[in-house]
Amino acid sequence: MRIILLLLIIFTSVSGNSQSSYSGSLGKYPINLIMYHYGDGDSRAYYVYDKFDTPITINGRLEAGELKLFEKDDSEKVFATLIFKDFKESDKTIKGKWISIDKSKTYEISLNKDFDIDYGDNIEWESKELIQSKSTKEHYFKTIITKEKGQFYGRISGVKIFQKKSDKLIQTIELDCQLFGIDNISVGDYNFDGIDDFSVFEASYSGPNTSSIYILRDSNSDKYLKSNFSGTSLEFDNDSKLIYEHNQCCAGRSHMNATYKVANNEMILIEQKCLEFDEEKEDFIEIECE
Known part of the structure:
Protein backbone atom coordinates (compact mmCIF):
# COMPACT_ATOMS: atom_id res chain seq x y z
CA MET A 1 0.00 0.00 0.00
CA ARG A 2 2.88 2.41 0.78
CA ILE A 3 4.28 1.94 -2.74
CA ILE A 4 0.87 2.59 -4.32
CA LEU A 5 0.34 5.80 -2.34
CA LEU A 6 3.81 7.08 -3.18
CA LEU A 7 3.24 6.36 -6.86
CA LEU A 8 -0.01 8.31 -6.78
CA ILE A 9 1.77 11.25 -5.16
CA ILE A 10 4.58 11.20 -7.70
CA PHE A 11 2.56 10.81 -10.87
CA THR A 12 -0.42 12.98 -9.94
CA SER A 13 1.50 15.86 -8.39
CA VAL A 14 0.88 19.04 -10.34
CA SER A 15 4.54 20.01 -10.38
CA GLY A 16 7.03 17.61 -8.85
CA ASN A 17 10.32 19.47 -8.41
CA SER A 18 13.93 18.39 -8.13
CA GLN A 19 15.55 16.56 -5.28
CA SER A 20 18.16 18.68 -3.52
CA SER A 21 21.17 17.66 -1.44
CA TYR A 22 22.58 20.00 1.21
CA SER A 23 25.50 19.79 3.63
CA GLY A 24 26.33 21.92 6.64
CA SER A 25 25.65 21.89 10.36
CA LEU A 26 22.91 21.45 12.93
CA GLY A 27 24.29 23.12 16.04
CA LYS A 28 27.94 22.03 16.08
CA TYR A 29 27.28 18.73 14.29
CA PRO A 30 27.93 18.23 10.53
CA ILE A 31 24.90 16.90 8.64
CA ASN A 32 23.59 16.13 5.16
CA LEU A 33 19.97 16.93 4.31
CA ILE A 34 17.94 15.70 1.32
CA MET A 35 14.64 17.31 0.28
CA TYR A 36 11.96 16.87 -2.38
CA HIS A 37 9.01 19.27 -2.67
CA TYR A 38 5.75 18.50 -4.45
CA GLY A 39 3.49 21.03 -6.11
CA ASP A 40 0.82 20.76 -3.40
CA GLY A 41 3.29 21.84 -0.66
CA ASP A 42 4.04 18.34 0.60
CA SER A 43 7.77 18.11 1.43
CA ARG A 44 9.67 14.84 1.87
CA ALA A 45 13.01 15.09 3.64
CA TYR A 46 15.57 13.35 5.80
CA TYR A 47 18.90 14.27 7.33
CA VAL A 48 21.98 12.38 8.45
CA TYR A 49 24.55 13.22 11.12
CA ASP A 50 27.98 12.62 9.57
CA LYS A 51 29.13 10.99 12.82
CA PHE A 52 26.40 8.32 12.84
CA ASP A 53 25.24 7.89 9.21
CA THR A 54 21.71 6.87 10.24
CA PRO A 55 19.01 8.73 8.23
CA ILE A 56 16.29 10.59 10.17
CA THR A 57 12.99 11.20 8.35
CA ILE A 58 11.60 14.75 8.69
CA ASN A 59 8.65 15.13 6.32
CA GLY A 60 6.60 18.33 6.42
CA ARG A 61 5.20 21.18 4.33
CA LEU A 62 6.33 24.22 2.37
CA GLU A 63 3.73 27.00 2.51
CA ALA A 64 4.01 30.73 1.81
CA GLY A 65 7.81 30.55 1.83
CA GLU A 66 8.06 28.81 5.21
CA LEU A 67 9.35 25.25 5.31
CA LYS A 68 8.42 23.20 8.39
CA LEU A 69 9.81 19.69 8.82
CA PHE A 70 8.89 17.38 11.71
CA GLU A 71 11.19 14.95 13.51
CA LYS A 72 9.42 12.08 15.29
CA ASP A 73 10.42 9.53 17.91
CA ASP A 74 9.95 5.76 17.67
CA SER A 75 6.28 6.10 18.71
CA GLU A 76 5.67 8.58 15.84
CA LYS A 77 5.27 11.55 18.19
CA VAL A 78 6.78 14.82 17.01
CA PHE A 79 9.60 15.87 19.34
CA ALA A 80 11.29 18.55 17.21
CA THR A 81 10.49 20.95 14.37
CA LEU A 82 12.97 22.20 11.78
CA ILE A 83 11.91 25.63 10.49
CA PHE A 84 13.32 27.49 7.49
CA LYS A 85 11.79 30.93 6.95
CA ASP A 86 11.88 32.71 3.58
CA PHE A 87 12.80 29.39 1.97
CA LYS A 88 13.32 29.18 -1.79
CA GLU A 89 14.25 25.99 -3.61
CA SER A 90 16.67 27.98 -5.77
CA ASP A 91 18.68 29.26 -2.77
CA LYS A 92 22.27 28.03 -2.61
CA THR A 93 22.43 28.65 1.15
CA ILE A 94 19.62 28.09 3.65
CA LYS A 95 19.42 28.80 7.36
CA GLY A 96 16.92 27.59 9.91
CA LYS A 97 16.37 26.30 13.43
CA TRP A 98 15.90 22.92 15.11
CA ILE A 99 13.42 23.46 17.96
CA SER A 100 12.38 20.82 20.48
CA ILE A 101 8.64 20.40 20.89
CA ASP A 102 8.75 21.88 24.42
CA LYS A 103 10.97 24.73 23.13
CA SER A 104 13.61 23.94 25.76
CA LYS A 105 16.31 23.39 23.11
CA THR A 106 17.08 25.32 19.93
CA TYR A 107 19.94 24.77 17.49
CA GLU A 108 20.92 26.83 14.48
CA ILE A 109 20.96 25.12 11.08
CA SER A 110 23.24 26.35 8.29
CA LEU A 111 23.37 24.48 4.98
CA ASN A 112 24.86 24.88 1.51
CA LYS A 113 23.29 23.22 -1.51
CA ASP A 114 25.58 20.58 -3.01
CA PHE A 115 23.47 19.74 -6.06
CA ASP A 116 19.97 19.25 -7.48
CA ILE A 117 18.59 16.20 -9.26
CA ASP A 118 16.88 18.16 -12.04
CA TYR A 119 14.49 16.98 -14.76
CA GLY A 120 14.32 18.01 -18.41
CA ASP A 121 15.32 16.84 -21.88
CA ASN A 122 18.29 19.23 -22.17
CA ILE A 123 19.89 18.44 -18.80
CA GLU A 124 22.68 15.88 -18.51
Missing part, protein backbone atom coordinates in the same frame (compact mmCIF):
# COMPACT_ATOMS: atom_id res chain seq x y z
CA TRP A 125 25.37 14.77 -16.07
CA GLU A 126 27.57 11.72 -15.66
CA SER A 127 26.84 10.81 -12.05
CA LYS A 128 25.61 12.26 -8.77
CA GLU A 129 25.63 10.31 -5.51
CA LEU A 130 22.60 10.70 -3.24
CA ILE A 131 22.54 9.29 0.29
CA GLN A 132 19.34 7.32 0.87
CA SER A 133 16.63 7.50 3.53
CA LYS A 134 16.97 3.86 4.66
CA SER A 135 19.94 2.08 6.22
CA THR A 136 20.79 -1.11 8.08
CA LYS A 137 22.43 -1.28 11.50
CA GLU A 138 25.89 -1.48 9.91
CA HIS A 139 25.59 0.07 6.45
CA TYR A 140 24.22 3.11 4.65
CA PHE A 141 23.61 3.55 0.92
CA LYS A 142 24.13 6.09 -1.84
CA THR A 143 22.44 5.77 -5.21
CA ILE A 144 24.43 6.74 -8.30
CA ILE A 145 22.14 8.84 -10.50
CA THR A 146 23.02 9.50 -14.14
CA LYS A 147 21.19 11.57 -16.74
CA GLU A 148 21.58 11.56 -20.51
CA LYS A 149 20.51 14.41 -22.75
CA GLY A 150 17.17 13.65 -24.37
CA GLN A 151 15.89 11.68 -21.37
CA PHE A 152 13.52 13.71 -19.22
CA TYR A 153 14.31 11.86 -15.96
CA GLY A 154 17.57 10.57 -14.58
CA ARG A 155 18.12 6.89 -13.83
CA ILE A 156 19.78 4.98 -11.03
CA SER A 157 22.87 3.39 -12.56
CA GLY A 158 24.22 1.89 -9.36
CA VAL A 159 24.33 1.85 -5.59
CA LYS A 160 27.27 2.28 -3.21
CA ILE A 161 27.34 0.53 0.16
CA PHE A 162 29.26 2.21 3.02
CA GLN A 163 30.25 1.18 6.53
CA LYS A 164 28.63 3.43 9.12
CA LYS A 165 30.89 5.75 11.15
CA SER A 166 34.06 4.84 9.20
CA ASP A 167 32.47 5.74 5.83
CA LYS A 168 34.45 2.89 4.27
CA LEU A 169 33.18 1.96 0.80
CA ILE A 170 32.19 -1.72 1.03
CA GLN A 171 30.87 -2.35 -2.47
CA THR A 172 29.46 -0.80 -5.65
CA ILE A 173 26.66 -2.60 -7.51
CA GLU A 174 25.67 -1.65 -11.05
CA LEU A 175 21.94 -1.18 -11.73
CA ASP A 176 19.52 0.28 -14.24
CA CYS A 177 16.47 1.48 -12.33
CA GLN A 178 13.81 4.17 -12.53
CA LEU A 179 14.37 7.20 -10.30
CA PHE A 180 11.55 7.04 -7.77
CA GLY A 181 11.06 10.30 -5.89
CA ILE A 182 13.00 10.37 -2.63
CA ASP A 183 12.56 6.73 -1.52
CA ASN A 184 14.53 4.51 -3.87
CA ILE A 185 15.84 2.03 -1.31
CA SER A 186 13.99 -0.16 1.19
CA VAL A 187 15.44 -2.43 3.86
CA GLY A 188 14.08 -5.86 4.83
CA ASP A 189 14.94 -9.51 5.43
CA TYR A 190 14.01 -10.82 2.00
CA ASN A 191 15.44 -14.36 2.31
CA PHE A 192 14.31 -14.79 5.94
CA ASP A 193 17.77 -15.54 7.36
CA GLY A 194 17.56 -12.95 10.14
CA ILE A 195 19.93 -10.51 8.40
CA ASP A 196 18.84 -7.22 6.85
CA ASP A 197 19.00 -7.03 3.04
CA PHE A 198 18.00 -4.09 0.85
CA SER A 199 16.06 -3.50 -2.35
CA VAL A 200 16.13 -0.80 -5.01
CA PHE A 201 12.92 0.31 -6.71
CA GLU A 202 13.20 -0.78 -10.34
CA ALA A 203 10.12 0.32 -12.26
CA SER A 204 6.40 1.07 -12.18
CA TYR A 205 4.02 -0.47 -14.68
CA SER A 206 0.29 -0.27 -15.43
CA GLY A 207 -1.94 0.32 -12.43
CA PRO A 208 -0.29 -0.31 -9.06
CA ASN A 209 2.21 -2.86 -10.43
CA THR A 210 5.85 -2.29 -9.45
CA SER A 211 9.12 -4.19 -9.38
CA SER A 212 12.31 -3.95 -7.35
CA ILE A 213 15.84 -5.37 -7.38
CA TYR A 214 16.46 -7.44 -4.23
CA ILE A 215 20.04 -7.42 -2.96
CA LEU A 216 20.90 -9.98 -0.28
CA ARG A 217 23.55 -9.66 2.43
CA ASP A 218 26.15 -12.44 2.59
CA SER A 219 25.80 -13.86 6.11
CA ASN A 220 29.57 -14.42 6.32
CA SER A 221 30.81 -11.01 5.19
CA ASP A 222 29.95 -7.36 4.56
CA LYS A 223 29.27 -8.11 0.88
CA TYR A 224 25.91 -8.12 -0.92
CA LEU A 225 24.71 -10.08 -3.94
CA LYS A 226 22.00 -9.23 -6.47
CA SER A 227 19.40 -12.00 -6.09
CA ASN A 228 17.29 -13.71 -8.73
CA PHE A 229 14.12 -12.69 -6.88
CA SER A 230 11.63 -11.29 -9.37
CA GLY A 231 7.95 -10.60 -9.59
CA THR A 232 5.33 -7.88 -9.45
CA SER A 233 4.56 -5.98 -6.25
CA LEU A 234 6.19 -8.58 -4.00
CA GLU A 235 5.34 -8.63 -0.30
CA PHE A 236 7.51 -10.43 2.25
CA ASP A 237 5.90 -12.06 5.32
CA ASN A 238 8.58 -12.66 7.95
CA ASP A 239 6.16 -14.54 10.22
CA SER A 240 5.18 -17.18 7.66
CA LYS A 241 8.49 -16.82 5.74
CA LEU A 242 6.54 -16.59 2.50
CA ILE A 243 6.59 -14.17 -0.44
CA TYR A 244 3.32 -13.02 -2.00
CA GLU A 245 3.00 -11.65 -5.53
CA HIS A 246 0.06 -9.71 -6.93
CA ASN A 247 -0.23 -8.60 -10.55
CA GLN A 248 -3.32 -6.89 -11.89
CA CYS A 249 -4.19 -5.45 -15.26
CA CYS A 250 -7.01 -4.27 -17.48
CA ALA A 251 -8.39 -1.72 -15.03
CA GLY A 252 -8.56 -4.32 -12.26
CA ARG A 253 -10.46 -6.91 -14.29
CA SER A 254 -7.62 -9.44 -14.22
CA HIS A 255 -5.57 -10.57 -11.21
CA MET A 256 -2.73 -13.02 -10.62
CA ASN A 257 -1.81 -14.03 -7.08
CA ALA A 258 1.14 -16.27 -6.26
CA THR A 259 2.84 -17.57 -3.13
CA TYR A 260 6.52 -18.51 -2.88
CA LYS A 261 8.87 -19.97 -0.30
CA VAL A 262 12.62 -19.36 -0.21
CA ALA A 263 15.19 -22.14 -0.53
CA ASN A 264 18.91 -21.58 -1.13
CA ASN A 265 18.19 -17.91 -1.85
CA GLU A 266 15.77 -18.82 -4.65
CA MET A 267 12.03 -18.15 -4.89
CA ILE A 268 10.10 -21.44 -5.17
CA LEU A 269 6.50 -21.24 -6.41
CA ILE A 270 4.01 -22.89 -4.03
CA GLU A 271 0.67 -21.72 -5.39
CA GLN A 272 -0.64 -19.54 -8.20
CA LYS A 273 -4.20 -18.40 -8.88
CA CYS A 274 -5.54 -16.25 -11.71
CA LEU A 275 -8.88 -14.46 -11.69
CA GLU A 276 -10.77 -12.67 -14.45
CA PHE A 277 -13.98 -10.68 -14.30
CA ASP A 278 -16.89 -12.46 -16.00
CA GLU A 279 -19.48 -10.11 -17.50
CA GLU A 280 -22.32 -12.63 -17.39
CA LYS A 281 -21.74 -13.66 -13.76
CA GLU A 282 -20.76 -10.13 -12.78
CA ASP A 283 -18.06 -11.64 -10.61
CA PHE A 284 -14.49 -12.91 -10.78
CA ILE A 285 -13.91 -16.47 -11.94
CA GLU A 286 -10.76 -18.54 -11.71
CA ILE A 287 -8.99 -19.16 -15.01
CA GLU A 288 -5.89 -21.05 -16.06
CA CYS A 289 -2.73 -19.02 -15.57
CA GLU A 290 -0.59 -18.52 -18.65
